[in-house]
Amino acid sequence: MLSYCTNVHPAEDLRGVLAQFDRYAVPVRERLGADRLGLGLWLAADLARELAEDPAAVKSLRAELLARGLSVLSLNAFPHRGFHDEVVKHSVYRPTWAEPARLRYTEDCAVVLSGLLDDDVEFGSISTLPLGWRTGWTAVDDDRATAAFEDAQEFLADLRDRTGRPIRLAVEPEPGCVLDELPDTTRWLRARVDPDLVGLCLDTCHLAVGFAEPERAVSGIAEAGLRVFKVQISAALHVADPADPAAGAALAEFAEARYLHQVRELGADRVRFADDLPAPDLPRRGPWRVHVHVPLHLVPEGPLATTTEVTRRALAEVDRVFPDRPPHREVETYTWSVLPNRHRQDLVRGIAAELSWVRDNALAMHIGGAR
Template identity: 60%
Template sequence: MLSYCTNVHPAEDLDGILAQLDTYAVPVRERLGQDRLGVGLWLAAGVASGLAADPAARRRLAAELSARGLAVQTLNAFPYGGFHADVVKHSVYLPTWTDPRRLRYTLDCVTVLADLLPGDAAYGSISTLPLAWREPWTSSHDVRAGIAFEEVTRVLRSALARHEQPIRLAIEPEPGCVLDTVSDAVAWLAGRVDPEYIGLCLDTCHLAVSFADPAKTVADIRAAGLSVVKVQASAALHVEHPGAPEAVAALRAFAEPRYLHQVRELLPTGEVLAADDLPAALETLPARGPWRVHFHVPLHATPAAPLESTTGVLTGALGALAAQGPLPHVEVETYTWTVLPESGRQELAAGIADELRWARMEVHA
């Protein structure tokens, strides 16, 4: 079941979440002509904690979702809270996986998802951050994060003993983090976690930014004995000649203050250069090779030249996964609608519906 991620909506309390589902998710479902629409819920830590402590509130949420024709098989537990603050930037990586609050939040999400899963869901998935931003991080942090994942695994095993459907945690590599690339995540996870319960969230915007080959990436994950638990269907910005004046002008329109927009440059030698945000890239990268920018752009909307979208990476990754067997959960994640340049914005319900329509046609999910 194809879903869209509700981290595009800012509400951080249950009544607000339901109101935003009425305002956006229900109209999206109606525009698509579907009896049931998948939503990948983002629950900020406060609301997740309240739901986990209150079985009646979970039953209410499940009933409210069903009444609206909405189904939840996946949660996005990457942002802890404040995801629509005026400035988010590096704070989205806090608390880290060495902080007990991250573990508590994740376990709360396990409790909530177990009571929301529809009966026909093969499993539930929860995506989470790739440990932390890369600095500071030491071998002692590795140990503490590993202990936290052991506790998550213990809880996931016990949840399966109480419910018929397994729930799996999906680690989402992101540029600039401890697990910057999928290769980093595979190297860290393999042999350290139980692959029955912990795998990867393949965000195809992040994958594109790293200039990784999608088919080889999927093959390498499987060869390591790991699995893709969830795909976040997303696209990055690509610019072939970033030093051209028209390219610089086009990129400056995407240099907004709320989110971090990591940039990678592929040199003719094959070396990949990095900048932690778009304004820094415009000042420091040599612009001798193409750039990829971590800015989630709507899947169906081709950026104006000279910018391009990396939807080919998305379709390539999903094609490689489909060749291995049934697709994992696929969640369209474009949280950047409100920070797009004015020329790229669209009424939100219409835009989400158009993205899901594109995804349904292009990736057959």
């Protein structure tokens, strides 16, 4: 079942989450003509803790979902809280996996997800950050993160044994983080994890920003003995000639105060990087990819483009490499409220259009039906 990620909505309490179901998710489902709609649910840390400590509340939330024709297969446990604050930037990477609060949040999410899954779902997935932001990360932090992953795996194994519902942790590489690209991530994980419990979340925007070859990147995951448990279907901005004044002016519209917009420039010898727009120190001699989650169906005016071709190739390669072990798939465009005004649209129409894009451009997936 294809899902959309609810981190696009700002609600951080239960009342707000239920309201977003009625205001957005149900109308999206109805607009698509689907009997069921999948959600990649985001629960802020305080709400995840509240629900984890109250099994009756989780049971009630599951009933609310079922009554609305909604299903939850996955949680997004990357943002801890405050994902729609006025300024987010680097705070989205805290707490890191070296801090106890990250493990606690992840365990709370696992407990909640195990109680929300439909009876016929094979497993639940939880996407999480790639340890933390790279700046200031130390060997001590790495040791603490290793220990936290050991504890997380023990918790997930016990939860699986008690409930019969496997919950799997999916680490999501992101530009600028400790685990920046897929090879970094697979090297770190393969030495530390049980691949039945911990694997990858493949964000196709992040993949594209690093100028990775999708086929090589996905096959490398399988070669490392790991699995893709979740794909976040997303697209980045592509700038063929960042030295073009028109490109600079168009790109400037996407520079905003809430989120980081990491930039990568493809050079003859290496990929250069900047941690945010406007990236004044990059030479502008090669094409840019920019970490802006742009709607999948968006066709920006030239000279900007998007990386949806990378998205298509990555999805096709996941289907080829993991034909009998399909991951969860969710659209994750959380940036609607900060897009340039001319690219915004009604959120229900926008989310439905993105899900339709996936249906039309990746024939192995569909809305509703088998998981």
